[in-house]
Amino acid sequence: MIEIKQLHKYFGKLHVLQGIDLNVNKGEVLSIIGSSGSGKSTLLYCINGLEPIQQGQITVDGIPVHEPKTDINKLRQKLGMVFQQWNSFPHLTALENVALAPKIVRKMSKDAAKTIAEKQLRHVGLGDKLDVYPSALSGGQQQRLAIARALAMEPEYMLFDEATSALDPELVGEVLDTMRLLAEEGMTMICVTHEMSFARDVSDRVAYFHQGHMEEVGPPAQIFGDPQSPHTRKFLASVR
Amino acid sequence: MDYNFHWRPVFRQLPDLFEAGLLTLEVAILSMILGIVLGLVLALLRINGPRPLRWIANIWVELARNTPALFQLFFFGFGLGAFGLHLTPYLIVLLGLSFNNAGYLAENFRGGFLAVPDTQFRAARSLGMTASQTYIRIIIPQVLRIVYHPMTNQMVWAVLMSSLGMLVGFRELSGETQFFASKTYRIFEYFAVTAVIYYVVVKIILIGSKLAARRLFKY
Numbered sequence: 001m002i003e004i005k006q007l008h009k010y011f012g013k014l015h016v017l018q019g020i021d022l023n024v025n026k027g028e029v030l031s032i033i034g035s036s037g038s039g040k041s042t043l044l045y046c047i048n049g050l051e052p053i054q055q056g057q058i059t060v061d062g063i064p065v066h067e068p069k070t071d072i073n074k075l076r077q078k079l080g081m082v083f084q085q086w087n088s089f090p091h092l093t094a095l096e097n098v099a100l101a102p103k104i105v106r107k108m109s110k111d112a113a114k115t116i117a118e119k120q121l122r123h124v125g126l127g128d129k130l131d132v133y134p135s136a137l138s139g140g141q142q143q144r145l146a147i148a149r150a151l152a153m154e155p156e157y158m159l160f161d162e163a164t165s166a167l168d169p170e171l172v173g174e175v176l177d178t179m180r181l182l183a184e185e186g187m188t189m190i191c192v193t194h195e196m197s198f199a200r201d202v203s204d205r206v207a208y209f210h211q212g213h214m215e216e217v218g219p220p221a222q223i224f225g226d227p228q229s230p231h232t233r234k235f236l237a238s239v240r
Numbered sequence: 241m242d243y244n245f246h247w248r249p250v251f252r253q254l255p256d257l258f259e260a261g262l263l264t265l266e267v268a269i270l271s272m273i274l275g276i277v278l279g280l281v282l283a284l285l286r287i288n289g290p291r292p293l294r295w296i297a298n299i300w301v302e303l304a305r306n307t308p309a310l311f312q313l314f315f316f317g318f319g320l321g322a323f324g325l326h327l328t329p330y331l332i333v334l335l336g337l338s339f340n341n342a343g344y345l346a347e348n349f350r351g352g353f354l355a356v357p358d359t360q361f362r363a364a365r366s367l368g369m370t371a372s373q374t375y376i377r378i379i380i381p382q383v384l385r386i387v388y389h390p391m392t393n394q395m396v397w398a399v400l401m402s403s404l405g406m407l408v409g410f411r412e413l414s415g416e417t418q419f420f421a422s423k424t425y426r427i428f429e430y431f432a433v434t435a436v437i438y439y440v441v442v443k444i445i446l447i448g449s450k451l452a453a454r455r456l457f458k459y
Contacts, residue, residue: 050362076368087363091381091459100377101367133459146363153367 001025001061002047002157002190008055009042016042018212019056026156029189031199031220034209035235040192041084043209044159047190048079060157077105080150084162086142088134088149094121095130098149106153113152120148124178140171144178151182158182160191196239200224208232243428250429253420260416261437267334267405267412268398274334275341275394282342283349297346304343310404312336317408329410337398344397348390352383385457392449396442403438413437 002024009017016039024030032040045051047058049065049072058065063075089097098117102108108116121127124144134142143163150158160179164172176198183189183202193199199206200220207217208229215229227233250257285297304312313336316327327335356379364374406415413434421430 048366050366073368073370076366079366081363081366083359083363083366085357085359087357087359089360089364089378091385091457101369104373104377105368135459149367 002188003059004043004047004056005058006056007043007046007053007058009039009046009051009053011042016212017046017053020214022207022214022217024157024188024190026188027186028205029183029187029191029203030205030207031203032190032192032207032209033194033196033199033235034215037211038209039212040209041161044081044161044190044192047159048076048081050081073105077153078156080153080155080158082143082146082150082158082160082163084166086139086146086166088137088142088145090134093131093133094126094137094145094148097134097145098152101149102152116152116154117148120151121145123151123181124148125174138171139167140174143167143171143175147175147178147182157188157190160189160193162192162194165194194239196224196236208235210235245429246426247429247433249420249424249426250433253430254433256420257413257416257434257437260411260413261441263411264399264402264413265441267330267337268395268402271334271337271341271398271402272391272395274338275345275398276391278338278342279345279349282346283353286346286350287353300339301343301346304340305347309336309340309401310407312340313404313408329405329408332408333402333405333410333412336404337401340401341394341398344394345387345391348387348394349383352386353379355386356382388449388453388457392446395445395449399441399445400438 004020004022007017007020008015020039020043032043034040042051046053047060047065053066060075060078063070065072065075088094089100092100095114095117098120099110099113102113102116103110106113118127118130121130124147126141126144126148129137129141129145134145137145147163163179164175167175172195176195179189179191179198180202191198191203203220205217206220206223208215208223208227208231210229210231216223216227216232223232224236227236282297282300285293286301289297313332316335316339317329317332320327360378360382361374364378365371369377402412403414405412406418409415411419417430417434421427424430
């Protein structure tokens with residue numbers, strides 16, 4: 001379980017997250033929606049310790065993320081992350097991209113790392129691209145490669161930071177399908193997204209972020225059908 | 241014009257010239273290895289080193305790039321000599337060239353590091369890699385590709401610049417040539433043959449570098 005308590009985060013003077021309280025249970029899919037600058041991506045970066053926090057606490061399975069004593073590299077193995085820009089490592093083949101972290105972080109043997117990399121590449125539909133360099137893959141394929149790379153660490157949670165917003169429209173579908181597949185398999189996911197249909201159809205809960213606050217959180221039927229906050233109503237009207 | 245070419249004395253000394261050529265190559269290669277290691281350190285210090293070290297790195301790069309290479313050799317020879325530190329000609333040339341290589345390469349490396357997007361670093365860290373694993377496995381291989389051709393140029397430059405060694409008494413290819421030329425007065429012939437040797441060595445370096453690049457960089 002991921003527990004976020006009274007989280008405050010500043011970039012200099014800018015108060016980006018203003019007291020967030022949120023729990024995400026095992027097996028749950030939570031979508032976070034909201035306009036740019038509302039702090040939703042920053043929240044993901046805080047959850048896996050890529051950004052320091054100024055107040056409050058985040059724990060993952062009871063382990064506090066921002067305690068100096070916490071072995072953050074070990075904790076990150078529980079937290080797969082997929083970024084808006086599909087950061088494939090350009091100097092490695094698809095297979096090497098996925099096998100590298102299992103080998104050097106999880107200390108798996110070369111063969112075991114290769115096996116798991118192949119499995120995950122098949123999982124995301126790239127079974128025929130094992131020896132291809134990222135430069136020869138489309139944006140959608142590179143993003144699926146990034147998903148496979150995160151999955152190869154066998155994480156317990158997956159964090160998606162606007163995984164489809166840098167893609168050409170015709171490539172969005174294949175990435176969303178992969179995310180849907182993971183959700184069906186029971187992966188715990190936090191998805192920052194602009195894809196309202198994904199948020200509505202796939203999530204167990206949807207959270208709406210507005211100017212550093214979590215305005216509203218609830219099942220998709222409630223958020224989309226009967227939003228309580230005027231900000232949420234306004235936002236949903238603008239994206240429809 | 242009544243100059244008669246006499247090539248025979250030069251050809252007789254060819255084995256000596258080749259041997260001196262190997263010495264040239266040796267000092268160039270060693271100065272490149274030192275230059276790459278120091279250049280990497282200088283580049284990282286300039287990007288985010290603590291302040292006093294960053295200043296030292298900046299001064300190093302400024303001096304290496306903006307003063308004559310010959311003066312840099314003289315510093316390690318006569319400059320240190322004035323303080324009672326007398327280095328052998330070999331060391332003077334090796335240190336002078338390494339100083340110069342490191343300065344130029346540091347600038348190339350710095351550009352290379354800045355050209356690799358931040359997001360690569362974040363992606364690697366998010367997979368649980370440590371900072372040093374990220375540098376060694378993800379960032380530096382990409383930087384090396386970016387700086388590969390400038391590095392080859394620097395290697396060529398090091399071979400050619402090592403000829404300055406003859407001005408501090410080093411008997412590398414040019415020093416050796418000078419020595420024989422002044423003994424036999426076949427100055428033109430000696431330097432013409434030596435120029436060909438330099439040319440061939442540099443060509444071999446360039447072709448070798450091209451072939452190696454094809455194997456190294458498949459993406």
